[in-house]
Amino acid sequence: MDGMGNINIDVLHSESPASALYDLHCAECHDNPTGRVPPRASLRYRPAEGVYQALLSGGAMAPMAAGLSDHELKSLVKLLTGREPREIKDPRENLCASRGANNRVLSGDWVSTHGDVRGRRFRDIPELSSQSLDRLKLKWSYAYPGGASGPATTAGKTVYLAGTGYVIALNADAGCADWAYPTEGRIVRAATVAAIASEPVGEDKALPSGIVVFGDDSGTVVALDASSGSMFWQVNVASHVLARITAAPTVHDDIVYVPVSSMEDPLTHDGNYVCCSSRGGVAAIELKSGKLLWKQEHIVAPLAALGTGAGGDSNHRAAGPLAAEYGGSHFQQGPAGASTYTPLTIDSKRGVVYATTAEEYGFTGATGPYSVVAYDLKSGARKWQTSLMPHPKERARICAKLETDCRNLFSTGTSALLHPLSDKEDILVVAQKSGVVHGLDPANDGTILWSTQVAEGGDLGGVMYGMASDAEKIYVPIADVDSPQGLFTGSLAALDPATGKIIWRTPPPRPACNWNKENCISGQVAAVTVVSDMVFTGFWDGFVRVYSSEEGRLLKEIDTAIEYKAVNGVAHGGQVSGYPVTVGKDAVYITSGASSILKPGNALLVYSLDGN
Template sequence: SGIRSAITVATLSDSRQLLVFADSLATVYALDPDTLEIVWQRSARLNNFSVISGSISYHNDRLYVPISLFEVAAAGSPSHICCSSHGGVMAVAAGNGKKLWTWHATSDASLQGKNRAGEDRYGPSGAAVWSTPTIDAQRNRLYIGTGENLSAPATDTSDAVIALDLDSGELVWKFQATAGDIWNAACLNGGANCPENPGQDFDFGASVILADIGDTQLLLAGQKSGEVFALNPDGDDKSRVVWRKRLSQGTSNGGIHWGMALAGQSLYVPVADPEREQLGYTPKPGLYALDVNDGDLLWQHPVKRNCDFDYSKRPLVGLENNRAATKPDPAELYKCSFYYGLSAAVAASDELIFSGGLDGTIRVFDRASGNVLWSDNTAVPVNASNGIAGHGGAIDVAGQIVVGEWLYVLSGYSMFGQLPGNVLLAYKISK
């Protein structure tokens, strides 16, 4: 199985270090950093559809593992009996991989009736956790975001920000932004597994940010609905929302995806919005700067397609592109990308914002004004330093990171019809 999580460097209380990561099929590994030998490994699967796409958080000799699922895609198949899986979080001992507790995003699914084709229908399901959990050591809490339900009945843990006790995994509080959001890939092709009155697939995929704001703290959460929420971690249900700001209408693969960035008193929000033939929908991809105190818009920088796209060759929507009978010629895709929004998490420094685009463009913004100071097209052929000819593509999921004077960019990601590619690029930052 491939690996999608980042590598977490865990320094244990006995001074040992471990490299911790998970493969896509939800096996967690701990490696010795000197020998790369496996110290331990364990499955974090909750069911047959469990996957891990977020990274693993470490605190006080414990690892917190986010658990997602791929049944959202499988449900698009007419032969699939929908839906029995759900997301969650597992805490394990960092030293030996022993399971300490598991939080389940829904109860176990049971037979609920029949779908439109007369096949058995199960629920509740869904509420995947596909981002990296946030540690709040002061309150002894773990914060996660969840995705939509896959089948009825809807739960109040979907499309939500969840606070768990670090020691026990017990639910402390929950904030649901979008109630009744039941959706799966069958809704893209008119399949029988699509529920009546389906939702819009508005996950919280970006990791929750714990922000120091003067003498107080806020939780900042971005949703695929295109909305940002500032939450009071100590409030009750009535006072939980401090402010909320809508930046776009969002879609199932639009809005806010993988991560926002906080610098000073400003929050920087990438919006991925793709173009859709949807009545009343206007995509608003770009980078937005918000005042973290009240959510007021400080500046915005829309991004646009800088080429002429042949709409007869546009990819199928989202997960439906995975099962397309024919695949386009990559050479044709590189001529002009259908996708060009900002899906990858952004990175911030004192003066700069770094953001990669789905068309392969890497940009460096001035943090104060939002002006683009530098950009480069990574979706080009590359003669790599290891002697292998490669090609850049869409910047998505992992995106880019900054270490000292170096900017590292992972270019190429084609799961949903974006530009394929296979290169790691290193840029030297200079004034």
């Protein structure tokens, strides 16, 4: 693995006992994949712990692994993923002595990844401000089983999170587990908590008071009773073998809106893989029944063969072999791509759900990728789409300055943020990996009102995961971890929502990794969270830094990449990535080590005033 976490694929072809085991037990299917069998190359992008669980008794691959020792299983996992699987402790060993009352969603709970359906990631808590920040102390910590997958969400006195192999409900006061739901080797990043909004009548009176909803890497959405962890319903919304649900669903008016993505993206760089056919999209499910209401793919053009002499729709046939920078001859079908990796945003005023989309695989020029797409909440009809792809000449100019294949660079890196300009007017804000933030008019079919370059940008992202806003500003975290100059790596910018002008920008922090000083990077590959007059944000050097929302002054630094005595053993912090900071009524929850390759961890850190 190199300094950016890229796996050395030479291990896939090594002559070793593990390679012989693979040939005997696995190659027949994974070297000749059909149906829902993933190709071998895709396994190196899966967590080692998930592959290990699939091989154990009860896992999907257990029959093929029958008779192998634990040492042999782990050698197979290392061969396929490049990593040793970490120990996965059963969270049910730390159950609470008694389970609390029925879990109910209360006003102000942080029930979803972004904290609200508009994607603003903001809470105004008078007791927690810059004046009381010094009183913020660690109350307790928890060791995610295996590794941290994503952020915590809260409802009432319960904290919900996903670790390797489990979705877990923790008591917010003590950190013991109310329940733990085994995910049977499936990868779950985060969960959303919801309550039935409509007044229950008849049989509906038996519905749970709270429902936990999440998606997994098989394209399946699962709903659990929030109080007991028992299965309520499940439904598959994406059948492609490489389809997955990366972000937690967004729930609005008793409908679950699910973003669909794919893990076909990394295989676009593999010349041995015949690419590509997966597509991102949105699905809508009835919360109380699990009934699929509608489903849309972002790319509507039919899948066709690509390349000279290929069959299929002539509108999607390349005029000649695709350029080498787009992957060359192994792009044999398309259009494909346009995954949605981040949570969806709801605009109840206009009756639409917004999805942001990533790159197209192969560059046929199809509509859908690199865009913001608005769908009708009820019917799923596409209301409008705004492409954020620059004009070809401008795109070529930008790409010439960077080390990039110019395919992933212009993907949207964040969810859409719906910010109120007044009681009547809103603006929709979205950012790209190229480092550009755009303000769109949601009342005028997504017309671009302003665009601001805040970062140099790169394939690993100029701006990633999510921005935040309070009444006055949009707060933009700068990643730029693969920036050639690093001018803005790790800085934080505050923009005027109406004009996009930069109000202030923090200087990049000095990288301070406590595990590796030589290859340390302090980019913000994480969404920011605004609490009262403070901006909390996570960094690749393991720190959470807190800034003043007024002028960007640094208020506090927390090095999370250390060892913690947790309520269930020992927790290890790491890089702070993804969606690390969520806020309850009386606590701040920091996830350290999720969405990380260089320094993964498994720590949930719970801070409160005076540690009470």
